[in-house]
Amino acid sequence: MIERFDPLKGERLRVLDDEGRAAPDLDPGLxxxxxxxxxxxxxxxxxxxxxxxKLQRQGRLGxxxxxxxxEAAQVxxxxxxxxEDWFFPYFRDLGAFLTLGYPLADYYHxxxxxxxxxxxxxxxxxxxxxxxxxxxxxxxxxxxxAIKHRKLGAxxxxxxxxxxxxxxxxxxxxxxxxxxxxxNVFVCVNNQFAISVPRARQSAATTLAQKxxxxxxxxxxxxxxxxxxxxxxxxxxxATARAGGGPTLIEAYTYRMGDHTTSDDAARYRTxxxxxxxxxxDPIARFRLxxxxxxxxxxxxxxxxxxxxxxxxxxxxxxxxxRPQASVDDIFAYAYSSIPPELERQMAxxxxxxxxxxx
Amino acid sequence: MILTMxxxxxxxxxxxxxxxxxxxxxxxxxxxxxxxxxATDGLFEKFGPERVMDTPLAESGAIGAAIGMAALGLRPVxxxxxxxxxxPAFNQIVSHVARLRNRTRGRxxxxxxxxxxxxxxxxxxxxxSESTEALFCQIPxxxxxxxxxxxxxxxxxxxxIRSDDPVIFLEPTKxxxxxxxxxxxxxxxxxxxxxxxxxxxxxxxxIAWGAMIPVAREAATSAEAGGVSAEIVDLRTLSPMDRxxxxxxxxxxxRAIILHEAPKTCGLGAEIAATIGESALLSLNAPVARVxxxxxxxxxxxxxxxxxxxxxxVLRAIRKLMEY
Numbered sequence: 001m002i003e004r005f006d007p008l009k010g011e012r013l014r015v016l017d018d019e020g021r022a023a024p025d026l027d028p029g030l031x032x033x034x035x036x037x038x039x040x041x042x043x044x045x046x047x048x049x050x051x052x053x054k055l056q057r058q059g060r061l062g063x064x065x066x067x068x069x070x071e072a073a074q075v076x077x078x079x080x081x082x083x084e085d086w087f088f089p090y091f092r093d094l095g096a097f098l099t100l101g102y103p104l105a106d107y108y109h110x111x112x113x114x115x116x117x118x119x120x121x122x123x124x125x126x127x128x129x130x131x132x133x134x135x136x137x138x139x140x141x142x143x144x145x146a147i148k149h150r151k152l153g154a155x156x157x158x159x160x161x162x163x164x165x166x167x168x169x170x171x172x173x174x175x176x177x178x179x180x181x182x183x184n185v186f187v188c189v190n191n192q193f194a195i196s197v198p199r200a201r202q203s204a205a206t207t208l209a210q211k212x213x214x215x216x217x218x219x220x221x222x223x224x225x226x227x228x229x230x231x232x233x234x235x236x237x238x239a240t241a242r243a244g245g246g247p248t249l250i251e252a253y254t255y256r257m258g259d260h261t262t263s264d265d266a267a268r269y270r271t272x273x274x275x276x277x278x279x280x281x282d283p284i285a286r287f288r289l290x291x292x293x294x295x296x297x298x299x300x301x302x303x304x305x306x307x308x309x310x311x312x313x314x315x316x317x318x319x320x321x322x323r324p325q326a327s328v329d330d331i332f333a334y335a336y337s338s339i340p341p342e343l344e345r346q347m348a349x350x351x352x353x354x355x356x357x358x359x
Numbered sequence: 360m361i362l363t364m365x366x367x368x369x370x371x372x373x374x375x376x377x378x379x380x381x382x383x384x385x386x387x388x389x390x391x392x393x394x395x396x397x398a399t400d401g402l403f404e405k406f407g408p409e410r411v412m413d414t415p416l417a418e419s420g421a422i423g424a425a426i427g428m429a430a431l432g433l434r435p436v437x438x439x440x441x442x443x444x445x446x447p448a449f450n451q452i453v454s455h456v457a458r459l460r461n462r463t464r465g466r467x468x469x470x471x472x473x474x475x476x477x478x479x480x481x482x483x484x485x486x487x488s489e490s491t492e493a494l495f496c497q498i499p500x501x502x503x504x505x506x507x508x509x510x511x512x513x514x515x516x517x518x519x520i521r522s523d524d525p526v527i528f529l530e531p532t533k534x535x536x537x538x539x540x541x542x543x544x545x546x547x548x549x550x551x552x553x554x555x556x557x558x559x560x561x562x563x564x565x566i567a568w569g570a571m572i573p574v575a576r577e578a579a580t581s582a583e584a585g586g587v588s589a590e591i592v593d594l595r596t597l598s599p600m601d602r603x604x605x606x607x608x609x610x611x612x613x614r615a616i617i618l619h620e621a622p623k624t625c626g627l628g629a630e631i632a633a634t635i636g637e638s639a640l641l642s643l644n645a646p647v648a649r650v651x652x653x654x655x656x657x658x659x660x661x662x663x664x665x666x667x668x669x670x671x672x673v674l675r676a677i678r679k680l681m682e683y
Contacts, residue, residue, distance in 0.1 A: 086431070119464035127430065128463050132454045138420045139455065142427025142435075149383070149409055149433060156427075168447070172420030179415055334461040335499045337468075337523035340552060340599035 001026065002220045002236055002248065007209035012221045012253060015228035018281070020289025028232040032296055038079055038227050039291055040305050042071040042284050045095035047309035048104055051317060052094075052111060056262045060321070062113050067094040069225075069257030072283030073189050075099050076230025077252075080238055081157055086125040086147070088140035088158035092189070093129065096159065102126055104316035109323050115334075116326065125154075133194075134160055134167030137186070141173045144182030144247070155183040155241035157234065163194025165211065166202045174249065178215035183241035185234060186212075186249045189224060191256035196269040212249035224252030225283040228290075255281070328359055362542040365535040367509035368398050368474075371516040372436065374546040376406050379434060382520060385412040386421055386438035395440060396476060396535055422448035422473065426455050429469045436520060442477035442529065443486035449494075456525045457500035472519045472526045477505075478570050478620055479652075479667050480533035482660035487532075489657065490621040495527045496598035496630075502551055503597040505529045507572035509540040514549030515595060522551060531570035538573075552596045554604035560590035563614035563680055566605050566631055568594040571618045571668065578673035587681055597627060602634050609635055613644040614680045620668055623651040645683035648676045 005011040015026045030038070049068055055061035067074060074095025081087065087100060097107055101124055110117030110129075118128045127143075130136035140158035147154050164170050165188060177184045188208050192199045205211060212219025218237075222229045230252055237248035255278040259266045266275075291297035332339060332347050339347070351359045362370065375382045384399055384406075390413035393400035403411040414421050418439055425435035439445045445452075452473070459469045479488035495503050502524045506512035512530070519526035557572065558579055565575040572593050579589035590612055592605045609615045615635055617628035628649040635647050650668050658666050 088427070115462055116464050118462055119466045122466070127467065128459075130455075132450055135423065135450060135454060138423025138451070139427040139430070141420075142424030142429075143431050144427070145424060146428045146431035146433050149428075150431070152431075168417075169419055169423060169450075172415070172417040173423065175415050175417065176420050176424055330464075334465050336502070336599065337460070342599060342602060 002218055002233060005220050007207040007219045007221050010206045012223055013229050013233055014223040014226055015232060016226045016286055016290055020286050020293060022228060028228055035291060036296055038075060039287055041075040041099050043305050044309040044312055045071045045075060045098055047313050049094055051313045061111050063261050063263050064111050065092045065261045066258035067092055069255050070189060071095050072227035073224040073230050073252040073254055076227040077157060077187050077234045080231050080234035084154040086143050086156040088127045088136045089129050090160050091129045091131055093159055100126060105319035108316055108320035112320060114326055134164035134169040137169050137173030141176045141182050141184055144184045145180055147183055153242060155185060155238045157185045157187060159187045159189055161194060162190040162199050162202050162208060165208050174215045177247040178217050181246040184247040185237040185241055188251045189254060190251050191254050193256050195260040195264060207251055209249055209251035217247045219249035221251040221253055224254030225281050227283060227287050360542055360544055361539045362509050363536045363539050364509045364512045365396055365398050367513040367542045368516055369400055371513045373402060375517060375520045376410055381432060381434040383410055383433050384436045385414050387416050387440050389438050418444055418448040419451050422451040425471045426469045429471050430467045434470060434520060436472045439475040441487045442475045443489040445475055453498050457498045468523060469525050470523050472528050474528045474530060476532040477529045478531050478533055479657055479663055480570060482663060485659060492529055492597055493621055493626050496627060502526045504551060505569040505597060507569050507593050509542050511549060513542055514547050517546050518548040518551050533570040552599050552601055554592050554594045554601040556590060557593045558591040560588040562588045562612055564590045564592060564608040564612045565616045565618055566592045567618040571620055574668060574670055575618055577670035581670060581674055582677050587677060606639050609639045610642040613642055616648045616650060616676050618650045618668060618673060620652050622654045623649060624654050626651055645680040648680055650676050
């Protein structure tokens with residue numbers, strides 16, 4: 001399916017049209033329950049994201065990068081992954097984290113300012129979020145090399161934005177992947193902005209997906225607001241990767257509905273009209289129409305889904321906020337495999353300077 | 360076996376590749392060519408292209424890939440061809456290699472050993488003579504190791520590869536073939552984070568590492584003829600630094616010279632001098648002295664001798680301290 005859409009010609013894979021009707025030849029053919037699960041995951045993501053923004057405004061959570069508008073991309077890609085696959089995320093991936101089973105309380109805990117929240121629970125193959133832009137790309141390729149080397153039969157998904165495609169690490173990572181034929185799926189979530197700088201300022205190429213051509217493997221641009229397109233493309237690319245067919249670059253074409261982070265004001269660099277235009281293409285609304293056509297959606301179901309999402313979120317907030325503060329031991333313990341004598345001295349000195357309750 | 364340092368390094372790599380199937384050597388020219396200094400000579404033939412990987416020419420890509428490899432259970436030993444070319448990988452090293460353990464509270468670690476030749480004194484091209492170890496010593500999480508002899512190189516490299524911490528392993532280019540030494544054929548480890556007193560003395564302590572150790576020895580031998588007995592402490596691990604060994608030596612001798620080929624300002628000498636000031640001030644009979652390169656860019660080969668610290672400059676410092 002991927003090879004049917006030529007990125008050099010600006011072709012874009014889309015399963016759902018604006019009215020939520022699936023193209024029969026592209027529909028990934030999910031069962032009714034699976035379709036509902038996709039929807040519930042997207043709703044839950046949006047609720048968790050909205051809550052994070054609220055907590056930030058109340059001073060209960062630090063600077064935060066919202067996922068609003070990215071629900072289809074995040075949930076679609078993670079829903080296509082298998083338990084043994086690895087995920088190398090960037091900093092705007094809430095829906096993927098939740099879909100892969102990362103506890104929301106941990107995710108909040110991290111954004112509240114504690115590293116303990118980025119300790120992936122054992123059994124989940126999720127790398128910590130990369131904040132230096134694009135730096136996770138070669139790391140994901142190294143994971144792919146290790147999977148080949150150890151014959152683990154898994155694949156690696158890594159995500160990044162449109163801005164990351166300008167970074168050297170993007171180029172180096174994809175180039176390595178092509179040379180070594182690693183089991184990588186690169187998902188560029190093209191949300192049109194690197195903070196304020198628009199997509200046109202990142203590359204003169206027609207699509208970002210076409211960059212794959214130069215690395216010697218397939219690339220495809222897909223509708224990033226179409227959860228079925230994302231799911232289908234990533235599922236196919238993962239199957240290719242696991243079968244030894246090498247990497248794929250997927251450009252999920254979407255729009256960042258919120259500010260870059262809570263420290264940003266997007267009104268400075270884009271128009272209300274542009275944002276409103278994209279509101280009409282909302283990924284959740286479109287998928288809701290699809291469920292409606294399939295008789296999988298009604299008001300009662302919507303009420304249940306919203307209530308479940310809200311309960312899920314509130315529970316996570318309560319849990320995150322009762323986690324203990326990091327101690328002096330916590331912040332020193334993980335610098336090295338064992339604490340060097342000089343660090344022991346610095347720790348003792350710091351503790352001696354602190355009030356009893358903060359040691 | 361009588362080996363040069365580069366042969367001892369080769370033997371260490373071969374031994375670890377044989378012993379532990381997780382070990383993977385990677386980098387530019389490390390495979391078929393055996394490395395531009397021949398440090399990986401013969402390894403490609405013995406262990407194959409999956410264990411000894413020629414990579415695309417991209418330092419950040421190679422170190423970034425090594426992080427992913429390490430996180431998924433391999434023990435990568437990437438080579439950066441010269442220290443002057445490590446900077447494209449600096450972001451991966453500082454932002455990820457050094458802090459992966461901390462930022463995941465121990466769930467993931469990056470136990471790589473990044474080997475790179477460093478230092479001047481071999482009349483090389485521009486960018487081939489760097490000694491910027493201090494840049495790495497400032498980064499929590501990294502272990503920075505520098506051998507000064509074939510025997511040490513083998514034992515320290517094996518310990519580095521087996522360490523659960525990421526190591527920047529700096530190989531003094533000038534010493535690759537400068538001397539031969541008896542090196543046991545079987546693998547052995549020398550402890551990391553541990554300095555060594557490589558020459559005992561009474562009157563002053565020279566603290567040095569890597570290619571400056573032979574310079575210190577030459578100066579110490581000359582000083583001996585003049586009746587001054589110099590002790591030499593080889594730091595071996597620059598970070599985390601073994602402060603106890605040099606402090607004990609300085610407390611004994613009462614005088615200290617720090618000798619390094621990196622520029623003076625914010626070099627490791629400053630940290631060592633401050634440590635002596637904090638912990639051994641009352642033992643000092645003279646101010647702490649530094650013999651270093653000046654704060655200028657390493658000159659091209661025709662002027663290298665003006666830049667590189669030598670035994671004469673160390674001797675001048677010794678005389679000054681003794682006359683203080």
